[in-house]
Amino acid sequence: MTQAPTPTADTVRRLVRSLLGESAEPDVRPVTEGTEPATWWVGARCVLRLAPDREAAVRQRRELRLRELVRPYVSVAVPTSVAHGEWAPGLTYTLDAKVPGESGEDHDVSALGEADLAALLTGVREVPVGQAETLGVPRAAPRSLETLREAAERAARRLAEADEFDAARPERLTRAATVQLAAQPGAAVLVHHGLAGEHLVVGADGRVRGVLGWTDAVLGDPAEDIAGLALSVGSPAAVRAATLAGYGARPCLRGLWLARCDTLVQLVAALSGRSAASASGPLPVPLPVSLLRTRLRRAWEPILLERVTELREDGMDDSAAGGRDGGTGGGAPA
Numbered sequence: 001m002t003q004a005p006t007p008t009a010d011t012v013r014r015l016v017r018s019l020l021g022e023s024a025e026p027d028v029r030p031v032t033e034g035t036e037p038a039t040w041w042v043g044a045r046c047v048l049r050l051a052p053d054r055e056a057a058v059r060q061r062r063e064l065r066l067r068e069l070v071r072p073y074v075s076v077a078v079p080t081s082v083a084h085g086e087w088a089p090g091l092t093y094t095l096d097a098k099v100p101g102e103s104g105e106d107h108d109v110s111a112l113g114e115a116d117l118a119a120l121l122t123g124v125r126e127v128p129v130g131q132a133e134t135l136g137v138p139r140a141a142p143r144s145l146e147t148l149r150e151a152a153e154r155a156a157r158r159l160a161e162a163d164e165f166d167a168a169r170p171e172r173l174t175r176a177a178t179v180q181l182a183a184q185p186g187a188a189v190l191v192h193h194g195l196a197g198e199h200l201v202v203g204a205d206g207r208v209r210g211v212l213g214w215t216d217a218v219l220g221d222p223a224e225d226i227a228g229l230a231l232s233v234g235s236p237a238a239v240r241a242a243t244l245a246g247y248g249a250r251p252c253l254r255g256l257w258l259a260r261c262d263t264l265v266q267l268v269a270a271l272s273g274r275s276a277a278s279a280s281g282p283l284p285v286p287l288p289v290s291l292l293r294t295r296l297r298r299a300w301e302p303i304l305l306e307r308v309t310e311l312r313e314d315g316m317d318d319s320a321a322g323g324r325d326g327g328t329g330g331g332a333p334a
Contacts (some may be wrong), residue, residue, distance in 0.1 A: 103197055
């Protein structure tokens, strides 16, 4: 197999000059420092993303088509490609216009921002599954919450020994609850599958201005996107947004517990120097322990009725409580 070339600042400058003209002197710098950065700032208005291997190139080509499909259904900005092609044989690039705003990891989302997230969830759900499948968007089976619960219990015990977490907190997620919160048949929709803070573009006013990172989108369990939001904006805000989007208690609570279990497993893995999976699949790069601790805190923020009651199975799908101080009720039902 031919070794893929390593992208460098000179590689990026040559590529940008070929797109913008030989007289261009672009200021290029990696978005994230690393040995082989694949995403670069180009001046103040563009972002260049280089596929590092052929599998990533396939996903990037699919993403370009998917963004055009999604755009009419969502009210927030989806990146627009200024130019795209190959930067090396078989390896693609896209030069995207920068979406104005800052990373969701750095700004809190306001009440209006929660409404933006609700509109996003609604719009993504309305994208025709058949059209997305025609573009090559893969289907992903719902994850087993019981398997994740068992891993999270082990992780919670290890974190408790390290004084990082209260091991008793996951006790509300019982084996019976995982059955009750199983994904419902026929519920597959388009799922962004990466609604982490770095993919949310938030304005200084707390409004959500755009959503990046559509490469890993799948047709699958909508609770995964609710889980991603719990890691990004906290469980109460995520559940409120999902409720505004029309999701009932079952997918809201399933997303909540996917996120909570994920944060435990991920933090233990990071503290022990191993890789782990996220609410939306394997983590592409190791995340700082400090960020994983922040995500754990966000995911484990209590939601209003969780403190005082438990939801029962009867009517669970129709239960949709709101409120700025807590969102849909309950932890997992016993």
